[in-house]
Amino acid sequence: MRSLITRPRVAAALLAGSALMFSPLSGQATARLPVGSADCFVPPASASAKGGHGPDTREVSAAEQKAIEARTAQLLKAKAARGIAVPKGALAAATVPVYVHVMRDAAGNGDVTNKQIADQITVLNKTFAGGESSAAAETGFSFTLAGTFRYNNNQWHKDKQSSSYRKQTRKGGANALNIWLVDFAYLGIATFPWDYDRSPGTDGIRVHFDSLPGGSIANYNLGETATHEAGHWFGLYHTFQGGCTETNDEVADTPAQSSPTNGCPVGRDSCSLPGLDPIHNYMDYSYDSCYNQFTADQSTRISQMWTAYRA
Template sequence: MRSLITRPRALAVMLAGAALTFSPLGGQATAQLPVDQLDDCFVPPASAAAKGGHGPDTRDVSATEQKAIEARTAQILKAKAARGIGVPQGALAAANVPVYFHVMRDAAGNGDVTDSQITQQMAVLNKTFAGQESSAASNTGFTFSLAGTFRYNNNNWHKDKQSSTYRKQTRKGGANALNIWLVDFSYLGIATFPWDYPRNPGIDGIRVHFDSLPGGSIANYNLGETATHEAGHWFGLYHTFQGGCTSTNDGVGDTPAQSSSTNGCPEGRDSCSLPGLDPIHNYMDYSYDSCYNQFTPGQSTRISDMWTAYRA
């Protein structure tokens, strides 16, 4: 996860008394709530804390479960290959991913972003997944196209309350569609994993703080790289510090193990006795947006495998 501050998240409660209406203009949707259900507006501090200070931005995966996921993925890929589904040996999957933005505003319009910001965010996704931010970066082969933008007025949804409910009510597309909900919460972003899609498809996607988009107000985290980080999880990547200083680590051979997440952009950081410096420039660490610049070839291979197994 990329976290802004450390405060408890509100427990999800069922939405009551909300009427969802759809505007004929621009495909926008509006959900209205009674005034007495308004929430106070939380404004992130100017000096945002390191991402991860509030817990993981994906559900915890133990070493035992991680091993089971890898075994299950291998079985699925083998079965698909036997049916002629998948990619040739040594090749990588490639696809154009439809992206749906859900802008969760409150009744006063707080949390809105401009169409230009969404366009810029799409450009960041296409640039980062194409490996265009560094000569050391890998081109994953995946591109992104804007499939729709929907705006809602709902004070609870804006604050990421009833998140399971609002995602199930608003999510678009199938397993291959990336849904991005823009909300105001104490995180920078939260994501689901691809292997969880069959169990709960209605909540699949990523939630991103609206002020982390290009032009947002969160210092050090307003270049749009939060969406790249969370989309990495959505494609099946762990944090580079998954498992700490272990040989298994994040399941990717060319991302050196690290004992903990990064804050800022500390060149030469080496938190682990295993070979290699900490991969602070990797999108799956917790570095500043300006520090990020790459996915590795190994991560591209993992993205390909996970896409083929769970999203293709």
């Protein structure tokens, strides 16, 4: 999760409170804890608030990380035996249906425009196609807006009752990306693909509505928060996962880094292991303007995780 810094941090999940004025408007558009309990994730009070970053997925320990890799390998082997596999050197190309849930309050706050939503889909397509840098990898995935749903609910707007509202509003299957636009102390929060089978109703990403293209959050209003959170949804860790270790984020071509990046500090090198910190990678915590790439090995991992958990 990416988190913000101009307002105090609040817990973003399972907050009590009754729903106010639930009224879904137009439906279809016309154009981080044990596995499975991501809903209970409560970031530490010391994490940064609006304007910066903070933990945006449930914490995965080194032991669990190892178990997830073993489970993924087993699933890929079983699917390959059934003829569901990606040829070596190829990508698991797919078009992902995207359902956008605009969580407004009773006064209409948080009501992003259709153009902002369309622009966000454009950003996703550009970033996952490697379109922001010659060093970026093509992932094989594209996105299409499958539906926009607008709600008037003061509690949901503030991401309260998040487990409940997601289960009530989520659309599609494991292959569908649901994006809930809310007003909270974070930039975004995501679920991992390996948690889908235990909690399919909460699968997806929550994004601050003002992080969309044209939003008002300085340095984080180009739509790259959704790219970062979608990266987690596809199965990528932060580039600083595990710190200065060889295993770190399970991706060989992202140099290890000891801690998240803030801003765009060119030349930052926080580990003695080879390589500068991957500050331009979408899975770091850099400014939106600093981001420009997924790597080739991240692209391969996305394909593997998609095949194992979402295909």
